[in-house]
Amino acid sequence: MRTIRTIQAFRTWRRQQDSRKTSLGFVPTMGALHAGHRSLIQRARETCETVVVSIFVNPLQFGPKEDYRHYPRDLIRDLKICEEERVDVVFAPQLAALFPLRFQTTVTVGVLSKRWEGESRPSHFQGVTTIVTKLLNLARPTHTFFGQKDYQQCVVIQQLVKDLELTTKIILCPTIRDTDGLALSSRNQYLTPLQRQQAKLLYQALSAGKQAIAKGKYTNKDICQTMHRVVNTHHGISVDYLVCCDAMTLEPLKQVEGKVVLLGAIRLGKVRLIDNLLVRVRH
Numbered sequence: 155m156r157t158i159r160t161i162q163a164f165r166t167w168r169r170q171q172d173s174r175k176t177s178l179g180f181v182p183t184m185g186a187l188h189a190g191h192r193s194l195i196q197r198a199r200e201t202c203e204t205v206v207v208s209i210f211v212n213p214l215q216f217g218p219k220e221d222y223r224h225y226p227r228d229l230i231r232d233l234k235i236c237e238e239e240r241v242d243v244v245f246a247p248q249l250a251a252l253f254p255l256r257f258q259t260t261v262t263v264g265v266l267s268k269r270w271e272g273e274s275r276p277s278h279f280q281g282v283t284t285i286v287t288k289l290l291n292l293a294r295p296t297h298t299f300f301g302q303k304d305y306q307q308c309v310v311i312q313q314l315v316k317d318l319e320l321t322t323k324i325i326l327c328p329t330i331r332d333t334d335g336l337a338l339s340s341r342n343q344y345l346t347p348l349q350r351q352q353a354k355l356l357y358q359a360l361s362a363g364k365q366a367i368a369k370g371k372y373t374n375k376d377i378c379q380t381m382h383r384v385v386n387t388h389h390g391i392s393v394d395y396l397v398c399c400d401a402m403t404l405e406p407l408k409q410v411e412g413k414v415v416l417l418g419a420i421r422l423g424k425v426r427l428i429d430n431l432l433v434r435v436r437h
């Protein structure tokens with residue numbers, strides 16, 4: 155495995171790959187790798203001849219009151235994981251390389267970025283789509299792998315790739331969960347033991363929504379009430395949103411039909427958790 159820290163060296167490596175004409179799988183990350191990232195890398199390894207992982211904590215996607223400075227960073231541990239997963243190249247650039255002093259261009263996906271996560275984190279997706287555009291331009295992958303846990307991010311990036319005629323294929327990979335259902339996330343390590351106990355309620359709420367649909371409840375009101383009931387009685391949890399939407403447009407549905415996504419975000423103290431479930435609804 156090779157670790158590349160400069161844009162120039164990465165470009166040189168990438169140019170060398172052109173003549174090989176092989177498939178190149180790309181897993182963009184912010185490090186603090188866990189089993190969820192491992193599963194993305196494994197999928198990339200199964201799908202593509204060459205696998206590149208990027209590790210870069212992107213300041214643009216953090217709000218002013220968010221945890222950019224304290225976001226977990228452990229490059230040595232991350233490199234060990236990448237080595238174990240047989241990654242070919244880790245691209246881990248310095249902040250100033252990707253965002254030099256006079257950097258002033260951003261990439262914005264319209265309506266899809268404004269809803270749900272966008273309401274709580276207004277500049278978040280602009281930060282994500284700007285860095286992802288840069289990384290895709292540098293890596294020029296044939297396939298790029300994202301986890302379903304950040305479902306809205308995946309939909310926003312699909313739109314970005316379509317609108318800007320980028321040539322990579324986006325592969326959505328299943329959410330990896332702890333045994334009690336909590337979706338793995340680098341931020342789970344901020345939870346106190348009590349909060350960790352309560353965190354599973356997010357998955358339970360979404361599962362209750364899914365079950366309600368399976369039992370024939372098709373109105374948004376019924377499904378959302380069912381999901382809210384799971385978390386409402388618990389102290390210390392506040393719900394940002396628990397909603398039932400069209401899986402492509404992320405618009406709330408009055409009556410569920412076709413491919414639906416149940417999206418949720420809760421706060422436990424200072425920690426904000428998100429999760430989702432996809433449901434295919436046939437009346």
Ligand code: PAF
Nearest residue numbers: 182183184212282285304
């Ligand atoms: O999902 C993430 O870890 C980040 O949002 C991404 C895609 C690596 C961009 O910084």
